[in-house]
Amino acid sequence: MDEISSLFHGFAVISTPMNILLMFVGIILGVLIGVLPGLGGANGVAILLPLTFTMSPTSAIIMLSCIYWGALFGGAITSILFNIPGEPWSVATTFDGYPMAQDGRAGAALTAAFTSSFIGALVAVIMITFMAPLVAKFALKFGPPEFFAVYLLTFCSFVGMGKGSPFKILASMAIGFALAAVGMDTVTGQLRLTFGIPDLMRGFDFLIAVIGLFGIGEILLSMEEGLAFSGKSAKINAKVVFETWKKLPQYWVTSIRSSLIGIWMGITPGGATPASFMSYGLAKKMSKNGAKFGTGEMEGVVAPETAAHAAGTAALLPMLALGIPGSPTAAVLLGGLLIWGLQPGPLLFVEQKDFVWGLIASMYLGNVVGLIVVLTTVPLFASILRIPFSIIAPVIVVICAIGAYTVHNAMLDIWFMLLFGVIGYVFKKLDYPLAPLVLALVLGDKAEDSFRQAMLVSQGQMSIMYSNYLVGGITTLALILLFWPLISRLIALVRPPKPKEFNVEQPVD
Amino acid sequence: MESSEQSVAEQRVGVSTNTVEAVVALLVLAMGIGVIWGSWNLGSGWTTDGPGAGYFPFYIGVILSISGVGTLFQTIFGKNKNTDVFVDGEQLKRVLSVLIPAMVYVLAVQFIGLYVASAIYIALFMVILGKFSPIKSVIAGLGVVTLFFFMFEVWFKVPLFKGSLDPLGFLGY
Numbered sequence: 001m002d003e004i005s006s007l008f009h010g011f012a013v014i015s016t017p018m019n020i021l022l023m024f025v026g027i028i029l030g031v032l033i034g035v036l037p038g039l040g041g042a043n044g045v046a047i048l049l050p051l052t053f054t055m056s057p058t059s060a061i062i063m064l065s066c067i068y069w070g071a072l073f074g075g076a077i078t079s080i081l082f083n084i085p086g087e088p089w090s091v092a093t094t095f096d097g098y099p100m101a102q103d104g105r106a107g108a109a110l111t112a113a114f115t116s117s118f119i120g121a122l123v124a125v126i127m128i129t130f131m132a133p134l135v136a137k138f139a140l141k142f143g144p145p146e147f148f149a150v151y152l153l154t155f156c157s158f159v160g161m162g163k164g165s166p167f168k169i170l171a172s173m174a175i176g177f178a179l180a181a182v183g184m185d186t187v188t189g190q191l192r193l194t195f196g197i198p199d200l201m202r203g204f205d206f207l208i209a210v211i212g213l214f215g216i217g218e219i220l221l222s223m224e225e226g227l228a229f230s231g232k233s234a235k236i237n238a239k240v241v242f243e244t245w246k247k248l249p250q251y252w253v254t255s256i257r258s259s260l261i262g263i264w265m266g267i268t269p270g271g272a273t274p275a276s277f278m279s280y281g282l283a284k285k286m287s288k289n290g291a292k293f294g295t296g297e298m299e300g301v302v303a304p305e306t307a308a309h310a311a312g313t314a315a316l317l318p319m320l321a322l323g324i325p326g327s328p329t330a331a332v333l334l335g336g337l338l339i340w341g342l343q344p345g346p347l348l349f350v351e352q353k354d355f356v357w358g359l360i361a362s363m364y365l366g367n368v369v370g371l372i373v374v375l376t377t378v379p380l381f382a383s384i385l386r387i388p389f390s391i392i393a394p395v396i397v398v399i400c401a402i403g404a405y406t407v408h409n410a411m412l413d414i415w416f417m418l419l420f421g422v423i424g425y426v427f428k429k430l431d432y433p434l435a436p437l438v439l440a441l442v443l444g445d446k447a448e449d450s451f452r453q454a455m456l457v458s459q460g461q462m463s464i465m466y467s468n469y470l471v472g473g474i475t476t477l478a479l480i481l482l483f484w485p486l487i488s489r490l491i492a493l494v495r496p497p498k499p500k501e502f503n504v505e506q507p508v509d
Numbered sequence: 510m511e512s513s514e515q516s517v518a519e520q521r522v523g524v525s526t527n528t529v530e531a532v533v534a535l536l537v538l539a540m541g542i543g544v545i546w547g548s549w550n551l552g553s554g555w556t557t558d559g560p561g562a563g564y565f566p567f568y569i570g571v572i573l574s575i576s577g578v579g580t581l582f583q584t585i586f587g588k589n590k591n592t593d594v595f596v597d598g599e600q601l602k603r604v605l606s607v608l609i610p611a612m613v614y615v616l617a618v619q620f621i622g623l624y625v626a627s628a629i630y631i632a633l634f635m636v637i638l639g640k641f642s643p644i645k646s647v648i649a650g651l652g653v654v655t656l657f658f659f660m661f662e663v664w665f666k667v668p669l670f671k672g673s674l675d676p677l678g679f680l681g682y
Contacts, residue, residue, distance in 0.1 A: 051665040167579035174573040181566040190562040193547045223607045224600045390639025398627045448565040
């Protein structure tokens with residue numbers, strides 16, 4: 001049981017008063033980010049990343065991952081009390097959470113949401129504890145072709161598992177890769193695609209893109225809808241919490257199923273949002289009270305929250321073990337690792353034991369801290385949403401501008417941020433997915449490096465992608481996923497499918 | 510690089526979603542062709558010491574162009590065209606009421622620094638769009654900026670852009 005002793009070592013690493021304090025700071029900032037419209041997990045972490053430049057990597061990742069947990073918790077507050085999902089992954093929580101709040105059971109709904117978030121995260125962290133070292137050990141055998149195949153798989157699975165037009169997913173992904181290519185070429189030192197503009201030499205930083213696409217884009221969208229918050233008041237006291245906890249064990253089947261869905265969708269880059277919808281759909285189909293879903297059924301809060309949190313947590317497994325993030329937020333954390341001088345990937349488990357196990361241990365502790373913080377401070381955070389939007393909007397723009405500036409201390413980046421904001425707004429309205437763009441921007445250089453190394457090994461022969469069973473298998477899987485929209489159409493032609501009740505659950509196959 | 514043209518496309522009130530869709534698809538196609546052209550010039554073939562600098566971006570440009578054409582094709586010849594209005598006048602006004610001040614703000618940051626510009630921006634935004642009293646707005650603006658000052662310069666030691674005005678320069682920050 002190497003993992004257990006490593007884990008305890010991790011707990012020893014993080015148990016300093018400073019780290020525990022940072023954990024609380026991170027969770028509180030995270031919940032704040034989750035509650036505020038326009039700030040979410042990915043851009044919240046991106047904005048606060050520069051704050052950690054002076055810290056040790058372990059303290060920095062503890063604070064940033066806690067911001068992420070906080071944001072995951074925070075999304076539920078607005079969904080239940082205001083019927084406004086603070087984060088995309090808490091949309092499904094509004095279906096039953098808001099009716100419960102209207103019913104006067106806001107406290108119970110919040111307790112159920114937080115507790116099941118916690119359980120989802122816990123299951124996913126346990127999975128990471130035991131799986132990540134194995135995956136990393138396995139990945140140590142990978143050469144450039146294998147890594148390129150894994151990158152290919154990551155991006156193809158966006159196409160295969162995404163909803164909407166595959167062309168739009170491809171476009172968004174290719175834009176990310178193209179922007180990543182701008183600037184100095186890492187191998188030959190040539191300037192690429194700068195079109196003679198010296199400021200483009202640095203290239204596009206993905207943090208700027210994340211802050212613009214998710215932050216400014218979201219503000220523009222919220223503004224368009226003309227936000228008027230009218231919330232239910234939340235009162236959580238110990239009695240409500242314990243009564244809800246007494247009821248929760250009867251939904252254990254839902255919890256386990258939702259955790260598994262979440263873990264699966266988190267490791268593959270499906271993400272927390274589809275995971276929460278899928279889990280809600282399945283719970284509705286399989287539950288005895290399925291017909292009552294949507295009218296304030298507690299199980300309808302448990303299912304999406306468990307899955308969303310499990311997915312959000314599980315997305316860190318490929319980031320840690322392979323250096324390939326499963327979600328935009330994991331991508332930002334990966335960017336953080338690079339800035340602190342750590343090389344993500346399988347070697348991390350060998351060379352940076354303290355860091356990795358510190359992070360994993362902080363996931364356990366961070367979620368406990370998160371649960372305590374949100375259960376005790378809900379009314380405080382709910383009152384933030386009563387602040388008029390005309391105060392919140394400029395403050396968020398200022399925060400985004402500061403975040404964009406501090407990445408490289410460059411004014412031009414703030415302009416890029418605004419530009420990305422407009423792109424994000426238009427893309428969101430036209431259903432172009434943003435996650436592939438961000439991931440491609442982060443992974444662009446690394447994917448290209450592994451591709452070029454593989455091509456060097458084979459002297460330009462594509463057949464290296466089938467040079468052994470491992471790389472061939474991954475490549476084949478990737479190609480199947482890439483052409484899945486076509487394949488599924490062909491299957492439908494040959495054998496007309498039964499009408500599906502929930503189209504969101506399709507990616508499960 | 511493409512957004513300026515996009516926002517021009519939006520400004521015509523009542524423009525249908527599939528028109529915007531087609532414009533964006535064309536922009537994606539144009540970007541793809543630009544990337545292909547750029548990487549072709551760099552050398553997208555095989556050089557003596559391996560794949561050239563434009564080798565990988567070339568294929569990215571190809572994918573970009575294909576997806577642009579594909580989306581365009583789906584938009585023009587697709588079965589279910591989305592002819593809903595992309596943004597109506599009222600929505601556009603609200604969006605621009607955030608976007609334009611934000612642009613002015615960024616321009617101001619360039620000259621008078623982050624702190625001063627932020628305080629003025631927040632206060633003016635509250636007075637003009639939020640209809641708050643000037644006193645409340647100024648207090649809110651100064652309060653937020655002071656909080657940021659302590660958070661960034663003092664606690665986390667991250668210097669922000671001061672521009673030509675540096676009211677707290679005497680403190681050594």
